[in-house]
Amino acid sequence: MLNSDAYVAALDESSTASGVSWAAVFAGAVAAAALSLILLLLGSGLGFSAISPWADKGLSAEGLGISAIIWLAFTQLVAAAMGGYLAGRLRKRWTTLHNDEVYFRDTAHGFLAWGVATLVTATLVVGSVSSLVSGTAQVGATLSTSPATAQVADNSDDSYFIDTLFRDDRGAPVTSDAAHDVAGRIFARNLASDNGALNPDDRAYLAQLVAQRTDLSQADAQARVDKVYGQAHQAVVDLKVAADAAKKAAAHATLWMFVALLIGAFVAAFTAIYGGRQRDAVVILDDRRTVPVR
Structure with missing residues (x-):
């Protein structure tokens, strides 16, 4: 049982300290954003190698679109898992909090890491992708008018x-x-x-x-x-049929992008909980005693 001085110190720490370990959040976000960028570049390279300027060669447009959606979901899954795990594993130890509060904070850390990584990745990469999608939709809308x-x-x-x-x-x-x-x-x-x-x-x-x-x-x-x-x-x-197909493809790509990002948010929160539990289980071993890592 805690003595009165330790209880007051713990209460003061829990009431004044921030509930977010921003250093851990940003560390996880940087790792997730970097991994997303690498995987997107790899996917672009594989996509360019799979297409051909000849009509009867290489991957079809439909196959390329399905492959791009699958690769985007895979990228979100891997990058979000990495970012969420690091955000949970690198945060400070909350020794005076209830397990439910620790569970919630780990979930929030994973979600925040995913959010920061998504914003960074959007700034670096997805801006050009969204321009391409909106440009395709605009061309389709233009061609379909009189x-x-x-x-x-x-x-x-x-x-x-x-x-x-x-x-x-x-x-x-x-x-x-x-x-x-x-x-x-x-x-x-x-x-x-x-x-x-x-x-x-x-x-x-x-x-x-x-x-x-x-x-x-x-x-x-x-x-x-x-x-x-x-x-x-x-x-x-x-031309009008091709424009309609381009508009539908742009709409489907946007919807699947939303689904992939939603999966990434869930995976980041889940792996942050896992990383946080491993973080709380870490101890320092020496010849005299076992001390939990703060």
Whole structure:
């Protein structure tokens, strides 16, 4: 049993001393942030080595996304476990506190270490990742709107469709002129419409322009207009589908990132409890007596 002087000293220490060992928290956070950075760089290297510029080579986009999510969860698991354990193991000994209070403080130390490490890692790495995700989502939102469809129809790919529209078999090169510009504006206007269908008046006028510029008959010119415009419309549809897929991928990546961070917080708190219990069990052994480490 404690004497009165020891009891007063213990009560004074428990009431005035801080409940957080910030040195242990920051030590665990630095270790977790450094390990996260190393593992993220390793994952990036493995990801770049798994992809290929050729369509039929390397890991697919879906496989790469799943691998990135798994690696992110693994990184959080390992780094948070390390940071939480160090935060619990390196904190000072609380000799006058109830076991429930020690349990709570160890949990808080692990959570704080995880929080500081997450903020540091976000500042160093995740800023670029979030920019990439938000940029992908912004591109997807832009491509899925009608004004953007007009821009898509008016870009360099449109020049190919217009040149295709005025090709002939005479062998002489066909230079750009006012007819190309008019056809380009007609394409952009119709592709930007809600249904993307070619206006009958514009269709007839384009057929007339093509017949004048080539040796095709009116019927053949009409068929070429329908074919080329169909190709252009399909290209725009493919872009919109790709944009929707990019937006969904960005949303899924954000949700899985949240899940991985939540797992990291839990693991950090749990390993801090384990490290704290090992810390309280440490003693100094000499020839005279056994003294607990403060």
